Each structure stands twice: as structure tokens, then as C-alpha cells.
Amino acid sequence: MEKLLISSPDFSEGDWIPRDFSARGKDLSPEIHIAGICDQAVSMAITMDDASHPLFPNYNHWVIWNLPIQPIIPGSIPKCEKVANLSDAFQGIGYGKHCYKGPKPPFRSIHKYTFTLYILDCKILLSPKSNRDDLLVAMEGHILQKATLSGKFQSFRKEI
Numbered sequence: 001m002e003k004l005l006i007s008s009p010d011f012s013e014g015d016w017i018p019r020d021f022s023a024r025g026k027d028l029s030p031e032i033h034i035a036g037i038c039d040q041a042v043s044m045a046i047t048m049d050d051a052s053h054p055l056f057p058n059y060n061h062w063v064i065w066n067l068p069i070q071p072i073i074p075g076s077i078p079k080c081e082k083v084a085n086l087s088d089a090f091q092g093i094g095y096g097k098h099c100y101k102g103p104k105p106p107f108r109s110i111h112k113y114t115f116t117l118y119i120l121d122c123k124i125l126l127s128p129k130s131n132r133d134d135l136l137v138a139m140e141g142h143i144l145q146k147a148t149l150s151g152k153f154q155s156f157r158k159e160i
Helices: 130-137
Strands: 006-007 031-035 043-050 059-066 088-090 112-120 143-154
Touching: 006 143, 031 112, 043 130, 059 130
Parallel strands: none
Antiparallel strands: 006 031, 043 059, 043 112, 059 088, 112 143
């Protein structure tokens, strides 16, 4: 099976996430490129977590499931429960309620954020009121592939 790879034209692995994709900027979800999706894939899901949160490790900022199988997930996904232009994918409850909520660490601390892409053998039946933990339970036994993309953000960093 080919290895699943994800990337973004908006930032490289381990690099700075631009302000437009943060809650200190335009709060837009980044575009995500996907390579190596297996033939058995039926749907995809994405979570985005703050891996550096001091009180709540892996604090969830975004959860979306039932994404169609496609090589590019467009950026700027609208704030809504059901995303019509993505085959009625659902956005659940995280720090962003039914939407992507970008990085916003306090003060001058640097936090690491991880986007995790799951390739699934089915569509997930969950209420839009569901959160990341609900999704993880529902995906058990259905994950065909998994890949991550990480970036860092500092709220008051001057961008070059």
C-alpha cells in the first residue's frame, strides 16, 4: 500500500503557520493536499489539535468528517455544520464550533498544531454536535490510513 502523505501550499511541515490561518488573523482553514490514498477509501476526516496546550494536551480546534475522497481539500471551508460543497461533510464541536478555529496561543508562547488526516472505509454516522473524541470512537476499526502535518504559531510574531 502506498504511503499516505499530506501537505499544504500554505505552510511546510514544522514551519510557521501564517497569520491568515490563525484566530489572530482571518481564521481560514488551510488548503490540504493529499497523495497516496488507497483504493478502498470511502471518506476522509481531519482533526486539528494544539499539541502544546499546557493544561489540555492535544486541545482540539477543528473536527470535520465525511469529506469526499479527493486529492485537495480546499482552504477557507465555511463556518457551518454541513459543508455542501464538500459532499455534505460535517464539522463538529471543538474550540471551533462547527468550524475551523485557528491557532491563538496566549502571549508570546509558541504552540505546535497538528492536522491529522484519516482515510476511512466508510462514512461516519454522527450528530453534528459530536466532538473529536466521539469521532475517534466512531472511526475505530475503519481507519485505513493516517497522516499528519504539523506547524507552529506564535500570536505576536512578526511575519517576514
